[in-house]
Amino acid sequence: MGKTTVGDAYKQKRGDLRHYAEAVEICLKANEDDIIHIENYGDISTLTTSIEVKDLEEAITLGSYQIWNTLKNWVVDFQQFNQFDKLLLLSTSPVVSDKSIPDWNEMTKENKLKKLVEASNKIRGRKNASKEKIKLFDEVFKFNDLYTKNDLLDILDRFHICLSSVNDKEKYQELEKLDLFKLHTKAMTKTIISDVIYFIFRKGLEGDDKWQINISELHRVLKHSAYSTKKKLPKLLKKYDDISIEDYEETVFVDEMKKIELDVSEIELGIGDYCRTYDTIIDLIDENILFEQDIMNYRRGELYRYLNGNKKLIELESGEKIQKSKKNFFNCLYKIDLIDLESIDNETFFQRGNIHSIVDDGLYRWLIDED
Template identity: 20%
Template structure:
């Protein structure tokens, strides 16, 4: 499949992506105990059942097309154990050519298939004899397939060959997979779920054993992703912090109150992390929480509990700090900050866990609230 358009990187990546999507479909069809092999025996192979050659091409599938004949040649190779499979599938995005007799292939008997193939070779040889050019790759493949010494292998192979044409293009096939296999996943997370599945298939760890996917491994992967992206998941949403790193240095943050409170204890090295955690918390509340059964009151209650606990712990730390000379108060405040930010996060009732970035981000949100007279706010200074 990968021996085409070598100088067109975009087209090559599309072809690889298409093959992976087909692989994902066959992974979902695995039965207990079965194993799928990717690019080991062929494009997609399900142990003891089916071998699939995937072709993502634009031009029509004609009787003499290299795709078809090369696929037959591969299946007739001495290294390919076709006897292990009950079905050999050529899956292609191509449409049959207007005059193509291959369009009837799936309904033909073995003898009728053989006659069709012989007719194609005869026409190719007639054209070739009238030309001074050397035989094309397609004609060479035809000669290999139709060689008398390989006739029994050919008969065994074509009995199992099934052609699937007019398959959906890359985008359409991806959308179909999301629609069919993302049931139970929140609609906003279909793309994330799909990308995670594709990433699972190309995990370099799989190369150690020949790029294989077992039923049990795939079942565990589905369970893990459903726990993460499912409509009723109790897993705390994971936010990709790299999405926000480029914005950490925005000048507007230098005037934010939560940043000033870190400068107040002379701890500027913690500012970039604090800004990133603040962004994570804001994004989680405004975007990620929308797919959970979580009310604003739940978030407000969590923030209130975090503030109350912080005020209590800070009061105790302040009494201890005041026993030290004033020149050590900033260092004591820094230690207080570090200890607090390293504590195990309290959970929000909706989830089984809560991320450290989110919890710390909540503190920075609380620290960003405007100070009011006679109103407790979140501070890091111990004076």
């Protein structure tokens, strides 16, 4: 066997990196009371699912080593894996022309067994058949009192294959786009992901014979980390879709939007912009404390004049004050005149969020004639 190069060694480790990236996503999406196991019952397991993660560039077929080795692991420890509702093989392998793989998840358990027997017999019939594979075939089909053909059928009924999953680097990029991070800046997102990675590895080092992640503990650690670094984003770890007006009932800026009878969807968008802007400002101040004064000058200067200029134009128009107030609101936030901040990138969400902050400070009201 030739000497392993540095590049080869890295390729071997990429499978582990892909495995850990999947674990991070599962932990981020898990519910408060969940327990996630790493390397205990498969690569990753939840209460209902055991997952094997394979980082492969080449296509796999029903005769591939990875499929049979996975089956062998489930068979050898059948009593442990029998507790799961789903047994998943997750692979970065491309979809192959062999129809058996793409159609696998729709097959009956009997048809799955038939296809596996055909694949194994085909390989056994080769002159230079791999002894390692034949040994795997024997393990899977070696029925006894503790492991029967019906047990294998039961495994196959729960056995799913997922092909064409992204590689390790793409997976980490996908993590940053999770719904969980819709209200976070990139800096905050990367911080949370890094904290989850650290937590997972620390639990692996601390564990004696089990590597498990208690999600409620993970959430407490992340919240403590956010507060200790002064990143006090409201409703940390709360998904965007879960945010409701009730979370912000006592805020001035929400009360002001209610006064002009905005739809719930508009109020929730306002809350999203407010939270995301708050998080961005914390990151900016962490980078340079002088940004705090720049932002205050921006709010009390150009942005405040922008709001008042819009309102004066609307006040000159005829019409009922609620409708005029709504028109002013939409003009200010969506027919946007993006003010140049020079040293800070002023994106549309950031300007809208700062507008809500001005309203929250009691410096501006949406309802016409209420000043």
